[in-house]
Amino acid sequence: MMQRKLALLVGIGALTVLLMLRWEHVMTLVNLMSSKRPSAEPELPKDTITPIPGSRHLMVSAFKDHRLGGAIRVISIICRQELQPLYCVLCANANADVDAKDDGVMGQCASFQAKVHLHSDDFGFPFVTSDVFCMSLMLQQATHVSITANPYVIHNLTFLSIQNQEVKESFRYSFTVCISNLFGEYNNALQFAQTMEVYKLLGVQRVVIYNTSCGPDVEKILKYYRKEGMLEVVPWPIDKFLTPSTGWKYDLHHGDIHYYGQLTTLNECMYRYMYQSKYLLLNDIDEIIMPYKHANLEKLMGTLQEQHPNAGVFKIKNHIFPKTQFDDSGRFRLARWRSVPGVNILEHVYREPDRKHVFNPTKLLINPRSVEQTSVHTTLKQFGLVFNVPFDVCRIIHVRVPLQGKLSKDQLFVDKKLWEFEELLIPSIDRALNESGVL
Structure with a gap:
């Protein structure tokens, strides 16, 4: 009986891990007390177009897509001739319902590999409208996101506010x-x-x-x-x-x-x-x-x-x-x-x-x-x-x-x-x- 229970617990644990990793391979979880954590007011873009560090790619804006299970869609411009692994850095505000232990900090952050979908229409040009997808079951209440080619360097990143947080059925x-x-x-x-x-x-x-x-x-x-x-x-x-x-x-x-x-x-x-x-x-x-x-x-x-x-x-x-x-x-x-x-x-x-x-x-x-x-x-x-x-x-x-x-x-x-x-x-x-x- 004990072996059955143990096997059942192991199976549940493995299933949980698989579910957590369904969308991405988690690269690192940023400790709240880390000196490299984003500040209370993350650096937001000064322009509507922001370079993605370590690449020639650009990010524009971020939206939660409720039709795709809450995936974060970062509308981007990707050089299709220089495709490379990209990583999401998702953060949740301290005042959100997350495990935030420091007053005045952004709360919990996670960095993990993104999925890049190039749009099929590019008319032959090297830079293509694309969706960079971020999804983490750990941070369903993320409020900000950044994209980078280096998941281990998250300080001084520019963060986009995640829009469309709620589904609305009446419109302005x-x-x-x-x-x-x-x-x-x-x-x-x-x-x-x-x-x-x-x-x-x-x-x-x-x-x-x-x-x-x-x-x-x-x-x-x-x-x-x-x-x-x-x-x-x-x-x-x-x-x-x-x-x-x-x-x-x-x-x-x-x-x-x-x-x-x-x-x-x-x-x-x-x-x-x-x-x-x-x-x-x-x-x-x-x-x-x-x-x-x-x-x-x-x-x-x-x-x-x-x-x-x-x-x-x-x-x-x-x-x-x-x-x-x-x-x-x-x-x-x-x-x-x-x-x-x-x-x-x-x-x-x-x-x-x-x-x-x-x-x-x-x-x-x-x-x-x-x-x-x-x-x-x-x-x-x-x-x-x-x-x-x-x-x-x-x-x-x-x-x-x-x-x-x-x-x-x-x-x-x-x-x-x-x-x-x-x-x-x-x-x-x-x-x-x-x-x-x-x-």
């Missing part, structure tokens, strides 16, 4: 737009303001922009919408760390990372607003996801979710409105807007025909809690179904240089959808331009 915003990047001293102020005001009328309450650089007029517009409360501007100094590409394909555009880290910012925004917004629109600043059969986004999604209750990703087709073709009437060629730099989207009502033999890229309207990884035109990993929204229900108004530049005006389609908002739109654009100081 119904619709949030994630705009991946502003760069190259972007100064298209008129189109920016017009787009923001259109989105307001469609029911968007929040817009998030990752800003590497912009021009003086757009800077004024950014300040206006931040003060108003609609806009969050996330600094994105990617050019301090890498040589960003200004295009999407490595063979053509070169550089270290695709399009100023567009893939990283889209994923970062998705997790940042996972429990803040019911839906996210993932698109560029010169694109408007426009319902054509519904008055606003809320009514559109009410219908789509009722018809497709298991879908969490809605793909919207892109349609080009060439900025080289103008409405002949001059109805919205307003004299007061001529001094504002940028494109007047209300003047461009001609739409290129869809080409059946050419791939038409989509942008995304998603339930962020249904998505694990996203790319630009499609999700990479999702938990729900994907639905392609019909062209006549919703499509993207994309005012830009033409893709079919040889077509004459009479070969294009007239699409005056934006004019339906004239009564409320024009005064709101004027107010934004005046109060921002652009006019």
Whole structure:
């Protein structure tokens, strides 16, 4: 009988160890009294991008993923040509429910090997958007995390706060737009303001922009919408760390990372607003996801979710409105807007025909809690179904240089959808331009 009990205890002990090591090999447990422990106020990043010590990799932000058993997901940028073991350092605050014996210290910390998942879309560039996963059953209540290539040197590390600590079922915003990047001293102020005001009328309450650089007029517009409360501007100094590409394909555009880290910012925004917004629109600043059969986004999604209750990703087709073709009437060629730099989207009502033999890229309207990884035109990993929204229900108004530049005006389609908002739109654009100081 005693031998049975002993065997049972040994078996339970072995099972416990296996469970503890399921996600990682624990490298070291940092003693609370160690002189190398993190201080009460860990060093937090001064930028939104932080180098990972002992490597060329970068870490951006950290989130608890409740869909994966509470794993800590650190959104990172990994050089796929220099893969190496990376280690998590997880710490729990002393005021959390952990074994913290020192007042004013961070409490218990653990260092262990991380799991690195490179995203499948990299467009050929050496630096890839990635998830660095940390999981320790010892520290389910971790509040801060750092990534390092040396698990034995944890002093002077920069720690990220772990966001999304709690699952929420009610959200501050119904619709949030994630705009991946502003760069190259972007100064298209008129189109920016017009787009923001259109989105307001469609029911968007929040817009998030990752800003590497912009021009003086757009800077004024950014300040206006931040003060108003609609806009969050996330600094994105990617050019301090890498040589960003200004295009999407490595063979053509070169550089270290695709399009100023567009893939990283889209994923970062998705997790940042996972429990803040019911839906996210993932698109560029010169694109408007426009319902054509519904008055606003809320009514559109009410219908789509009722018809497709298991879908969490809605793909919207892109349609080009060439900025080289103008409405002949001059109805919205307003004299007061001529001094504002940028494109007047209300003047461009001609739409290129869809080409059946050419791939038409989509942008995304998603339930962020249904998505694990996203790319630009499609999700990479999702938990729900994907639905392609019909062209006549919703499509993207994309005012830009033409893709079919040889077509004459009479070969294009007239699409005056934006004019339906004239009564409320024009005064709101004027107010934004005046109060921002652009006019």
